[in-house]
Structures are given as C-alpha cells and as structure tokens.
Amino acid sequence: MKMKRMLALLLAAAMIFSLAACTSSGTQDQGASAADAQDVLEGKTYVDTYKTYFSSSYASFNYFSTAYATVREIVSNCIDGLVEPDIYGVYVPSLAESWETNDDETVWTFHIRQGLKWVDHTGAETEYDLTAQDFVDGIRYIADPQNDAYSMRVVRNLISGLYDYYWDLDDIDCGDKTDMTREEAAARFDEMVGVKALDDYTVQYTLDSSAPYFLSLIESSMLLLPIEYDYAVEMGDDFGIDNEHMLYCGAYYISQFERDKAITLTANPHYWDKDHVNLATVEYQMISDDTTSVEMFKRGETDYTTVAAEEYLSMQGTEWGDKLIPTDHSFSTNYLWLDFDGENPEFNAFVNNENFRLALMYAMNREAIGALREPVDPSRILRNTINAEGAIFDSNGKDYTDYSPLKEIKEMDYTNPDLAKEYMEKAIAELCDADGNIIGCEPTTVDYLPVCSFAVDGKLPVTICYVGTDDEDEIVMAQLLKAMIEEALGTENVDFHIEAFSGWTYGTVADPLNYDIYFDSLSTNYADPSGILTRLTTDGAENVGCYDVPEYDALIEEALAADTFEDRLQKFAEAEAYLAGKGFVIPFISSLRGYYMSYCVPHTSPLTLYGNDKYKGCQVMTEPITFEEFQALDAQYDIERAEALKAK
Amino acid sequence: MSRYILRRALRSLLTVVIVFVAVFMLLRLMPLSGYFPPEMIKEADEATRMVYLRNQGLLDHPMVQLGRFVGNMFHGDLGRSLTVYPKVPIATLLKEKIPVTAAFGFASMLIGIVFGVGLGLFMVRFKDKAGDKLGTVFILLVRAVPSLIYLFFIQVWISKWFNLPLIFYKDRPISWILPTICLSLSSIAYYALWLRRFMVDEENQDYVKFAQVKGLPKREVLKRHVFKNAAIPLIIYIPYDLLMIIAGSLVIETLYAIPGTGGLLTTAIKSQDNNLVQVIVLMYAILSVIGVFLGDLLVAFVDPRIKLTEGE
Known part of the structure; x- marks a missing residue:
C-alpha cells in the first residue's frame, strides 16, 4: 500500500x-x-459511512422558516429540488425529469418524475405521492405570512402575483383590509399567484421579470422546495421541529436526531436515484471547536475537519502536514460600510467627497489585512469586487467579474499609500479652509450611544469612528486598519478611533447608524448579480450607509431591462464598478479561510456553488x-x- | 414551625414573582431588531420583519404579553422558543436537556462531596505535612488557574493517555468519565478548602481543647465534634446545589459536546428568546428559593441549637 x-x-x-511546464501541449x-x-x-478502498460534524445547533428543520444556514446542509440532502447541479455545476434533472422555458425566460415549466412518494423518518413510504401540487403548495405555504417564511424577498418579488397575495393576507391579519375574509383571500391563490400545477406532474412558474438564473435560484433557495401541504398543515407549528415531524424526498432521511448532539442521515431506500448514492449513512456529531475536531480527525473519530490557517503552519512537518488542503472558494465578500448620514459632522463632510473615499481605499494594504486571516497565502482571499469571482457566468462561460469595467476593479492593486495621500490632500483642499477648519462643520458631541460618544472640534484631523465587534480577530484587523490609514493619510489629517462593541451589532450599530465605518459581509447567492446589487441601490434594503447614488440606480434599472443575459451582465458590471470604484462600499477580502483534511474523494459529489454540500455520489476512502x-x-x-x- | 413555613413560602413566592416580572419587563426594553438573526435582518425588509414580530405577539403591550404567558402557563403551556430553537416547545427542550445535565451534575456533586470531604479531612489530619500541602496545591491549581487550561489539558491529553473518547457519546459510558471528573473538580476543591478551614477553626475552639485535655483521642474529637460543627456551614448549601445542578456548565458541556442546559440561558438572553428566558428564569428562581429554604430546614435539623423561629 x-x-x-x-x-x-x-x-x-x-x-x-x-x-x-508544457503549456503548448494541451x-x-x-x-x-x-x-x-x-x-x-x-x-x-471505500467505506459506506461518513463521520462528520456540525459546529452550531440545528435549530429547526422547517426549511421554509428557518434563518439558519446550518440547516441548509441537512435539508439539501433530505429534500430534493426540481433540478440539481452535477459534479461540474451543470444543472441536471432532479425531481423534474425535464424542463423548458419561454424565450424571455419568464415562464418555466418542469415535468416531475412519476411514481415518487414522500418517506418518513424511518425510511418507510407514506401515503403521500410527490406531485406537481407539492411545488405549488410550497409557494402556498410561504405565501401565508403566518408561516413566517424566511428570506422571502427574492422569491416574493419574482413569482408573479406572490407579492400582492402575501400582503393581502397580511392586511387582513392586521385588520387593514376588511372587504374579504382570510379564507376568501386564500382561495384566490390559484388565480393570483404565478405557480400552477398544469397536471399531476407538470408545474409551471410565471415570473414577473426575466430570470435566466432561475435554475440557480432553485438550487440556492429553500423556498422553492416541495412540501406535502396536508401533512404540514396537520403538523402546524410542529412542522420540522425534529426529524419525526417532517417528510423526506431526497437521497437521505434523518433517522436519528438528538438536539445539539447528533444527527444520522440514512440513505433513502425509495430514492429515485439511489444507484448514485454511495454512502449508506452519514453520522454527524456536534463539535463546537476546531481543536477538538482536528484531534478527533487524527484519532479517526471523524472523516473531515477544518483546520485554521494558524494551525496549518504548526502542522507542517508532522504526519498530517501533507493532508492539508486549502478550502476552495467563498462567495461571501467582506467589505467596509461607510456611514453617509451619521451624526459625526467631520466624517459626514469627508465621506461625501469622492477623493476622501479613494484615499481610504488606497491607504489599505489589503494583502496585509488578508494575512491576518490567511497567513499562508493572503493573496488567495483578496477581493475588490462585491460579487464573487467564479460565481456568475454568461452563456459563453465568461466570468461576470471579467466584464469591463469590473475587470479593471477586480485586477486593481489598491495598495498605494502615496496615491492615498494625494487623494487626501485633494479632499482637504476641497473641504477645508487654510486653517484646517472643515467648512460648514461646527464643534459638537457625537452621540453614537450605546456604542460611544465623543467630541469633534470641526477641524482637522477628521475624526473617524470605526465600530466593530469585540471579537479578537476583528479588533486586530481594526488596529491594522488604523495604523495603515493614519500612516498613509497622516495623523494630522485623520484620527481613527476604534470602538469594539459587544452585543447585537446590527441592531445597535448598523441599523441606527452608530458608526462611521463598519465591517460586514455580503454573499452572491445565485447566478445573477442582481441578488446583491439590487439591494444596494439608494432605496435598497442593504444600503445601511444611506448613500445617494442615482447614477448607480439608473444602471441597475438598465440592467434589469436588458434584452439578453450578456447585456444584463454588462450593465450590472458597470453598476458594480461604479459603486466599488468610487468607494461607496469598500470590498477588500473574501470570507475564504483555512484548510481542511478529509477522507472524501474530491469532486465526487455535486458542485453546489449556491446551495449546500450534498453527499449523493460522495466516495469516502479508508485513508x-x-x-x-x-x-x-x-x-x-x-x-x-x-x-x-x-x-x- | 408551620407558621414559619407558611410565612417563608409566601415570601419566596413574592420573590419569584418580582424576579419574573422584572425580567419579563426588562426583556421588552430590548431593541426589536434583536429578535432576528443576522441572515434574516439582511434579507427581510422592515414590513416583513413587522409581520414576524406581530405573528409572535411581540408587538402587543407588555402587560398583554405577560397576561398571555401566565395564562398559558396555568394551562400547562410553557410556549415555544422564539429564536434559539424556533417554534420548538420549551417543555420539549427542557425535557430533552435537563436529564442530561442533571445526571452529570448529580454524579459530579456526589463525587465532589465524597472526595472533597475526604480530601478536607485528610488535609486536617495531616495539617502542615506533605499531604496537607499536596491538597493545597490541588486546590490552588483548580481555583487559581483559569479552568479552560486544565479542562482542555484533561480533554486532549488525559483522553489520549488513557485512550478515552474526546467527546461525550450517550451510548458509550466510558465517554462519561472525563466530563464528570471535570465537572467535579471545582466542587472537590470547594469542599476540601472550606472543610479544612472550618475544621482548623473549630480545632482552636476551647471546647475542643477541653475535650483533648480530658483525654479524648484526637480522631474521636475530630469525628464527633470538630467535623460535625465544621460541616454545618457547608450543609446549608447542599439542597441549593442539588436543585441547581440542572443549570449545567457552559464550558464543559461545550467541550465535551454534551447536549445539556449549560449556556442555555446565556444563549437565550443573547438571542432575545423571551419565552425561553422567562421559563428558565422562572425555573431557576423557584429552585433557588426552594434550595435556600431547604438548606435552612436541613441545618436546623442537623444542628438542634439552631432555631428557625423566635418562639422555638
């Protein structure tokens, strides 16, 4: 051996x-x-049991109403969607045997496999057939506000009539709409909402706008999964609270569930594609820390572990050094939010000046920041774009981030302290008088309570209040940012405060604008830039910094109205380049980090770029x-x- | 005595009500955004968030919410978790978690008392000798060194040397050993430290010197007089400790992946899971007052000199 x-x-x-060496002899x-x-x-040699772990609690398996990302991994293995990616990320039939769409990709029709049944937590077939109606009922379930469906925004705004139906029911619940009863409103679902069972095995979605990315949305959004409605209604609030209160139609069912401890997935004996399921059992244990999982991997008690980048270095030269594999990709981007409407008059005056924003961008040594998260190879986590590279492709296979002018932003080296200083001097010339007084800015006390409160004198240096969490890594990053920005722009020009806040950051810091600069992340969730970019418009839900960007808004409108997918991507690329290039948001690294060790043969299970890992097809070795x-x-x-x- | 019990029960009930209402109202002062996990707050617009809050009854007046909670409770319904385990009945959660924590807590408490008292007696018996000093080193290590250091050492290295599992498995009793030992270390040190201190203190009392002068053997004096008197201040806490074993240990349960109640209250408070916080606080408040009350009764039972009422 x-x-x-x-x-x-x-x-x-x-x-x-x-x-x-041989680039020419392909x-x-x-x-x-x-x-x-x-x-x-x-x-x-291979085994048919895979031992792995989860690090935070599985709160609920109700795939429509849970906000927890961890649940997705279990659900994606237990409930199949209409389509799924193959090992190369190409969409292939799943519960739908085939599908077609109209020319403008607003009507999608799926032909469901026949003869399938839902199974229970023992793997036994139930009396419930899996039909097109289950997909219609999935939408019916989330369309009822009382079912608390999570992450409704994309689907609710896309499926024709769903938005109006949802808010009609809500208006009735609130007492704002009295001209019909709830039952009457609910009875209008079939006529109002753009999802129909054309027959027992054909489901059709009618969308409000062209959605060439619809298949990737099916992969990423749990809201488009089927549900056995009668069963779910019978369960009521108990639906999905544990493995015994849900039904399964995926490659696995949850045969054992011990809250906060262990989960066992067992191969579904009635699965439509059971010949491609190699693992009979997937055993999860809850392990909250990396050190324990690494130690368990070394002792053969788990078949997979993540390894922090710091630990990577200490494991070199040991018997485990040659088994460390870098994590593959992350579509989540870390960026700095700038507060355009905060109470700090000094920062407010400067942040609305493009030269100042560019000064901030060029003052940051992104590779040095990256080295805090990925000391081995920081360059692999740098990212200047909002949407991730390798996530969105046009019909010719061209990466969205390679569309000009986004490509130039993507490839730009922003580390240039001299240029940063130049931009800062330009900003000062435009915003301050000869004595260093910031024009139109009076001395005052800035109230960012409960985060902090501080006095500003309306003169240079401009006070910048960075607010982050009390997480140790984040504090170190904030200190590095402070050192970089003050060194590049000069302490006579900027005074960078760090406030480490403990508690609920979004509710206390971001939402009430109690910051000047704030650190956050965004993810590309499906194969279209609109997922993030439409939320970043002037009125967008994600514009927590309250900037005003009519030029960007217009580009987004143009992108949404584009005739072809390529035109759409082009316009989105221009919009994204505008926002990132002018520093309205400052993306700088991805969330990618760390390494892993595994007994799995790579690339044997579906390449789920937007959804979660699937074990279907996965092969696990004995070493x-x-x-x-x-x-x-x-x-x-x-x-x-x-x-x-x-x-x- | 019965009047004392009645008066004490009423006072305890009042304490529980005040604690519960105060916590209930304080929770309603928290920002509404705290009811949403980060993923949801980014995804949902303001109107959708309001739908969620209204569905959970969180927009009702606090007194209406209080009335509803108390009313449901009297019908045996403790409500459902809001944010930590969305929609899971709290009674189900507690039913799943309390037995696990209580089993570990009870075992570690027994070990703590037996070994702690044993160690305390041993240290007194060999006061200022090697045995006493070794015991002091142990107590210092446990109480002065941050617990994470030795707990982590035990988990990684002791498990390796003795080939024990790294985490807890329900169906492998051998995996219960290390967490139980870890849980009992601080009680062993606690009982040993205080028993030694109280016994040394008692040894210097006149009645002990008198007994020794009268010719009673030291062992007899220690057993019949010194130990009995020194144990009284410790006994008073035993009922409280016994009832509060259900609180669990956040660190040890996390390290050994024990699905117990350790950290449940902290997590619930951080996640603004009002329903869960209310039930746990109510439960802890009730158990605390009962524990203190039983401690008083026990100490009066053990030491007849102690009177609980003026008339007795």
Whole structure:
C-alpha cells in the first residue's frame, strides 16, 4: 500500500510539473492528467459511512422558516429540488425529469418524475405521492405570512402575483383590509399567484421579470422546495421541529436526531436515484471547536475537519502536514460600510467627497489585512469586487467579474499609500479652509450611544469612528486598519478611533447608524448579480450607509431591462464598478479561510456553488486524501469541468 | 414551625414573582431588531420583519404579553422558543436537556462531596505535612488557574493517555468519565478548602481543647465534634446545589459536546428568546428559593441549637 501511495505521489508531482511546464501541449497534458488521476485512485478502498460534524445547533428543520444556514446542509440532502447541479455545476434533472422555458425566460415549466412518494423518518413510504401540487403548495405555504417564511424577498418579488397575495393576507391579519375574509383571500391563490400545477406532474412558474438564473435560484433557495401541504398543515407549528415531524424526498432521511448532539442521515431506500448514492449513512456529531475536531480527525473519530490557517503552519512537518488542503472558494465578500448620514459632522463632510473615499481605499494594504486571516497565502482571499469571482457566468462561460469595467476593479492593486495621500490632500483642499477648519462643520458631541460618544472640534484631523465587534480577530484587523490609514493619510489629517462593541451589532450599530465605518459581509447567492446589487441601490434594503447614488440606480434599472443575459451582465458590471470604484462600499477580502483534511474523494459529489454540500455520489476512502493526490484529481477535474461547461 | 413555613413560602413566592416580572419587563426594553438573526435582518425588509414580530405577539403591550404567558402557563403551556430553537416547545427542550445535565451534575456533586470531604479531612489530619500541602496545591491549581487550561489539558491529553473518547457519546459510558471528573473538580476543591478551614477553626475552639485535655483521642474529637460543627456551614448549601445542578456548565458541556442546559440561558438572553428566558428564569428562581429554604430546614435539623423561629 505504501509503495502504491508513493507511486501515486510521484505521479501526481510529475503531472503538476508537466502542467506547469508544457503549456503548448494541451492534449498531451490532458492525457497525462487523466492517467495520473486514475493512478491516484487505484487501489483505494471505500467505506459506506461518513463521520462528520456540525459546529452550531440545528435549530429547526422547517426549511421554509428557518434563518439558519446550518440547516441548509441537512435539508439539501433530505429534500430534493426540481433540478440539481452535477459534479461540474451543470444543472441536471432532479425531481423534474425535464424542463423548458419561454424565450424571455419568464415562464418555466418542469415535468416531475412519476411514481415518487414522500418517506418518513424511518425510511418507510407514506401515503403521500410527490406531485406537481407539492411545488405549488410550497409557494402556498410561504405565501401565508403566518408561516413566517424566511428570506422571502427574492422569491416574493419574482413569482408573479406572490407579492400582492402575501400582503393581502397580511392586511387582513392586521385588520387593514376588511372587504374579504382570510379564507376568501386564500382561495384566490390559484388565480393570483404565478405557480400552477398544469397536471399531476407538470408545474409551471410565471415570473414577473426575466430570470435566466432561475435554475440557480432553485438550487440556492429553500423556498422553492416541495412540501406535502396536508401533512404540514396537520403538523402546524410542529412542522420540522425534529426529524419525526417532517417528510423526506431526497437521497437521505434523518433517522436519528438528538438536539445539539447528533444527527444520522440514512440513505433513502425509495430514492429515485439511489444507484448514485454511495454512502449508506452519514453520522454527524456536534463539535463546537476546531481543536477538538482536528484531534478527533487524527484519532479517526471523524472523516473531515477544518483546520485554521494558524494551525496549518504548526502542522507542517508532522504526519498530517501533507493532508492539508486549502478550502476552495467563498462567495461571501467582506467589505467596509461607510456611514453617509451619521451624526459625526467631520466624517459626514469627508465621506461625501469622492477623493476622501479613494484615499481610504488606497491607504489599505489589503494583502496585509488578508494575512491576518490567511497567513499562508493572503493573496488567495483578496477581493475588490462585491460579487464573487467564479460565481456568475454568461452563456459563453465568461466570468461576470471579467466584464469591463469590473475587470479593471477586480485586477486593481489598491495598495498605494502615496496615491492615498494625494487623494487626501485633494479632499482637504476641497473641504477645508487654510486653517484646517472643515467648512460648514461646527464643534459638537457625537452621540453614537450605546456604542460611544465623543467630541469633534470641526477641524482637522477628521475624526473617524470605526465600530466593530469585540471579537479578537476583528479588533486586530481594526488596529491594522488604523495604523495603515493614519500612516498613509497622516495623523494630522485623520484620527481613527476604534470602538469594539459587544452585543447585537446590527441592531445597535448598523441599523441606527452608530458608526462611521463598519465591517460586514455580503454573499452572491445565485447566478445573477442582481441578488446583491439590487439591494444596494439608494432605496435598497442593504444600503445601511444611506448613500445617494442615482447614477448607480439608473444602471441597475438598465440592467434589469436588458434584452439578453450578456447585456444584463454588462450593465450590472458597470453598476458594480461604479459603486466599488468610487468607494461607496469598500470590498477588500473574501470570507475564504483555512484548510481542511478529509477522507472524501474530491469532486465526487455535486458542485453546489449556491446551495449546500450534498453527499449523493460522495466516495469516502479508508485513508485521508493527501494534498498531492488532491492536486492530481483537481487538475483532471478542471479539464473535465471546462469541457462540461463548454458543452452546456 | 408551620407558621414559619407558611410565612417563608409566601415570601419566596413574592420573590419569584418580582424576579419574573422584572425580567419579563426588562426583556421588552430590548431593541426589536434583536429578535432576528443576522441572515434574516439582511434579507427581510422592515414590513416583513413587522409581520414576524406581530405573528409572535411581540408587538402587543407588555402587560398583554405577560397576561398571555401566565395564562398559558396555568394551562400547562410553557410556549415555544422564539429564536434559539424556533417554534420548538420549551417543555420539549427542557425535557430533552435537563436529564442530561442533571445526571452529570448529580454524579459530579456526589463525587465532589465524597472526595472533597475526604480530601478536607485528610488535609486536617495531616495539617502542615506533605499531604496537607499536596491538597493545597490541588486546590490552588483548580481555583487559581483559569479552568479552560486544565479542562482542555484533561480533554486532549488525559483522553489520549488513557485512550478515552474526546467527546461525550450517550451510548458509550466510558465517554462519561472525563466530563464528570471535570465537572467535579471545582466542587472537590470547594469542599476540601472550606472543610479544612472550618475544621482548623473549630480545632482552636476551647471546647475542643477541653475535650483533648480530658483525654479524648484526637480522631474521636475530630469525628464527633470538630467535623460535625465544621460541616454545618457547608450543609446549608447542599439542597441549593442539588436543585441547581440542572443549570449545567457552559464550558464543559461545550467541550465535551454534551447536549445539556449549560449556556442555555446565556444563549437565550443573547438571542432575545423571551419565552425561553422567562421559563428558565422562572425555573431557576423557584429552585433557588426552594434550595435556600431547604438548606435552612436541613441545618436546623442537623444542628438542634439552631432555631428557625423566635418562639422555638
């Protein structure tokens, strides 16, 4: 076995070398890569149980009303959607055998598999058939405000009539609408809302606007999953509170659930695609800290663990050093919010000046900040764009972030203290008199209570109040930001305060604008930039800094009205470049961090870019995969994926 | 005595009511945005958030909410968790969690008393000798060193040396050993420290010296007089400790992945889970007053010199 492993490592290393060296002999490389990947897996043995863990509580399995991201992973394995991505991220049939859409992609019709039934927590078939009506009822369930569906915004605004139906019911509940009863309003669902069961096995969605990204929304949003309505109504508030109060139609059912402790998924014996389910059981334990999970991995008590970047360095040179694999991607972007409407008159005067915002942007050494999160290779987590790279592609496979002028922002090196100083001097020239008094700014006391309160004198240096959480890592990052900004712009020009706030940050800091600069994140949740960008307009829900950007708003309107998907992406790219390039928000790193060790063969389960990991297809070996083995398999996979995307 | 019990019960009831109402009202002063996890507050617009709050009854007047809660409680309905475990009945949660925490708490309390008292006696018996000094080192380590350091050491290294599981598994009794030991360490140190201190104090009393002068053997004096008197200040807390074992330990339950109540109240307060906070506070308040009351009764029972009423 050792000999084989050595051979595999040698072959993997040789393959990497050949890929790097022979850029002109693509065909030859592909052949070599395929052979190497095969060699890596030769002689491997596999098990049918996967032991893993979760780090925070599974609050509820009600996939429509839970706000917790952790629940998604279990649900995505237990409830199938209409479509699913294959291992290359190409959408393939799932509960829908086939689908079609009209020319402007506003009407989507799905043909459901026949003969499927919901199963219970013992894996036994119930009397409930899985039909097109279950998808209609899923929307019916979330359309009732009393069911507290979470994250309604995208779906409610997209499916025709859903918005009006929802608020009609709510108006009745509030007593604002008295011309009909709740029952009468609910009876209008079928005529009002754009989701219909054309027959038992055909469901059709009618959308208010063109949605070429609709399949990715099906992957990412739990609100488009089916529900057995009679069962859910019978359960009432108990629906999804544990494994015994829900039904399953996915590759697994939850056979055991111990709150805050353990979850066992067992392969669904009636699953429509059971031949592609390799793992009979997935066992979860709750482990709250990384150190314990790493130690358990070393002792063979779990088949997967994340490893913090700091620990990566300490594990080098040990027997585990060659098994550390960098985490793959994160669509979440960390950025700085600037408060355009706060009480600090000094910051208010400056933040509305473009030169000042650019000065802030160029003063930040993003790689140094990245090194706090990823000391091994900080460059891999840098991100200048709001939407993530590798998340959205046009029909030709071109990455959205490669659309000009967003591409220039993406590739820009913003670390330039000299330029930052120049911009700062320009801002001062425009905003201050010769004595350093900020024009129109009077001395006052700024009330950001309960966060902080401080006096400003209306003169340079301009006081900047950065508010973050009391998380140790975040405080270190804030201190680094302070050092960078004060050094680049000069302490005679800026006075950077740090306020570390303990408690509910959004409700106490962000929402009431008790900050000048604030640190947050946004995620690309489906294959369209609108997911984030429409929320960042002047009136958008995510514009917590209260800026006013009519130019950006107009570009967003143009993007939404574009005729083709490529035109749409182009306009969105222009809008995003406008917002990020002028410093209305300052994205700087992704949330990507850390490493992992695993017994899983990479790229054997669906590539869920927008949803959560699925175990369908996953192969688990009897020994952990090494980084060299991973690289060999990954190289082969990249070639295959490029071909698959091209053939899409 | 019965008058004392009645008066004490009424006073306890009043205490519970004041604590409960104060906590209930304080919770209503928290910002409404605190009822939403970060994911939801970003996704939901103001109107949708209001729908949620109204559905949960959080927009009603606090007195209406109080009346509803008390009314439901008298019908045996403790309500459902709001934010920590959305919609899960609180009674179900407590039913799941309390037995686990109580089992560990009871075992560790027993170990704490047995070994703590044993260690205290041992230290007194060998006062100022090596045994006493070793005991003092143990007590100092447990009480002075931040608990996370030695708890973590025990979890990672002791488990490795003795080949014990790193976390708790319900169906593997061997995995119960380390968390129980960890939970009992501080009580062992507590009982040993105070018993030693009280016994040393008693040893210097005139009646002890008199007994020794009269020729009673030291062992007999320690057992019949010194220990009995020194144990009284410790006994008073035993009923309270016994009832409050259900509170659990946040650190140890987290380290060993024990699905108990440790940290439940803290989490509920941080997440503004009003219903859960109210029930837990009510439960703890009731148990606390009962614990203190039973402690008073117990101490009067153990030491007949102590009178609970003036007339007795």
